[in-house]
Amino acid sequence: MNDVAAAAGVALKTVSRVVNNEPGVNPATAERVQAAIDRLGYRRNDSARTLRRGRTASIGLVIEDVADPFYSGLSRAVEDVALRNDHFVFTGSSGEDPARERDLVLAFCARQVDGLIIVPAGTDHGYLAPEFDAGLKAVFADRPPGAGCRADTVLSDNAGGSRTGVAHLIAHGHRRIGFLADSPAIFTAVERLRGYREALAAAGLPYDESLVAMGPPDQERVRAVVERLLALPDPPTALFTGNGRTTVATLRVLDAISARCSAYHCSACRCSNDRCSNDHGSVRHGAERHGGTGRHGQGRLAGLALVGFDDFELADLLGITIVAQDPSRLGLTAAEMLFRRLSGHAGPGLRLELPTRLIERGSGETVP
Template structure:
C-alpha cells in the first residue's frame, strides 16, 4: 500500500479509503490511485484486515461425502449464504468416520475458522466443547450431535417422510413391503426405519425382520439383499429404499435380472413397486416415486443460523426440522400383481 501511495503521490490514508470504498476522496484522486493499483498489481490483504477485526471470515463445513449429490446441494447452499456475508467455506468429507470428523473439525479450528457446520459421523462431540467455549460457533446439520456442547441443529423429518412413503405403498394395496436402507447405526437410517415400522403398525400390518435389509450402501451388498428378498418363497410386492444411493443401487440390481425377470417400478407391466427416500438426478425420467428432502434448504437454514450466532445471537439452541414431500411418478403406484 505504501508503494501505491508513493506511485500516486497521495497519503497512505487516501489509498486505504479507495481500497475500502470509503467516502472522502474526490473522483480525480481516486482514479489516480486506482491507476497506480492497476500498474503495481496491488491486492488488498483480506486475511490481515479480518484478523485485525478479530475474525478470519471463514467457516468450516464437514459433510459425509462431497461426491454424494445430497451433500453437494447442501454444500452449495452453505457457500451461497457464506459468500453473501463475504466469508469463505472450507469443506471436508468424514466418510462416516468419527475419527476423521474430529480431525477435520480440529484442523479447521486450528486455522481459526469463525464457525462450523457439521454433519456428524459419530455421537461423541466432547472434543468440540473447548472450541465452543473459546468462541467458535457451531451448527449441526442432517443429524443431531451426541454428547458435547449444545448447538443449533437442522434436520429433515426422516420419520414422517418414511412413514408417508410406506403409507403410499400400503394405500396402493401392498401388504408385504421390504425396507432396504443404510447402516442402522446412522441416525437418519434408524429414523427412517422407525417411520417404516410406524406406517406398518398404523395399517395393522406385522413388522417382519426378514423384509428388512440394512448395511453399507455399496452395490454388492444392496444387490445381494434385493436378490435375496425377491427370490424368497414369499417375496415382497414393494420396496421402500432408505436413501438416494440405495435407490440407485436397487435399480441396478433389478437391471441384472434381465429380460423376463422381476421388473421394478414401471408404471405398466411391473411386478414390484418402489418408493425411495431422497430425490435424485434422472428420477423424473425413470419415473421413480420419491420422498424428497430439501438439501438446499437444509444447508441454507444451517448457514443462516450460524451467521446469526456470529452476529451475536445468544438465544437458546434451536432444533429445526424441515418437512419432506412425496412426489408420485409411477413406480410407487404399481399395484400388487399388476
C-alpha cells in the same frame, strides 16, 4: 501496501482507507492512491487483515462427500448464502469417518473460520467444546450433534417422510414391505427405520426383521440383500429404499433380475409367454404394459412396488415414486441460521425439521 503508499506519497493508513472505502478521504487523494494501486497491481493481503480483525469472512462446511448429489446440492446452497454474506466456503468431505470429520473441523477452526456447518459423521462432539468457548458458531445439518451439544440443527423429517412412503405402499395393498437403508450408525437411517415401523404399526402389520437390511449403499451389498429378500419363503411385494444411493443401486438389481427373466404375465394385455429361463423362485412377473403409457421403471422392477427416500435425477423419467427432501433448502436454512448467529443473534440452540414430500410417479402405486 507500503509500496503503494510510497508511490502515492501518502501514509500507509490512507491507502488502507482507500482500499476499504472508508469515508473521510479527499477524493483527489483517493484517486492518486487508486492510480498507484492499479499501476502496481496491488491486492490486499487478507491474511493480515484477518489477523488484525479477528474475523476471516469464511466458513467451513463438512459433509460426507461432495460427489454425492445430495451433498453437492446442499453445498451449492451454502455457497450461495455465504457469498451473499461476503463469505467464502471451505469444503471438506468426511467420507463417514468420524476421525476425519474431527480433523477437518479442527483444521477449519485453526484457520479461524467464523462458523461451521457440519453434517456429522461421528456422534461425539466434545472436541468442539473449547472452540465454542472461544466463540465458534456451528450449525449441524442433516444429522444432529452428539449428546450434550446444544448447537443449532436443521434436519429433514426423516421418520415422518418414511412413515408416509411406507403408508403409501400399505394403502396400495402391500403387506410385506422390504426396508433397505444405510448403516444403523447413521442417524437418518435409524429415523427412517423408525418411520417404517410406525407405519407398519399404524396399519396393524407385524414388524419382520427379515425384511430389513441396513448397510452402506454399495452395489454388491444391495444386490445380495435384494436377492436374499426375494428368496424368502414369503418375499416382499414392495420395497422401501432409505436413501438415493440405495434406491439407485436397488433399481440396477431389479433391472438385472427383470432382464434375466423374459417371461411376463402381463396384467395389461393378458398375453403371456413362457420364455423365462430364470430360476427366480417366487418373484412375481412384471406388469409391463406393451406400448402403454406406463413409465420406464415399472416394467423393470421384477414385479415389485418401490418407494425411495430422496429424489434423484431421472427418477421422473423412470417413474420412481419417492419421498423428496430438499437438500438445497437444508443447506440454505443451515447457512442462514449460521449467519444469524454470526451477526450476533443469541438465544438457545434451535432444532428445525423440514418437511418431506411424497411424489407419486408410478412405481409406488402398483398393487401386489
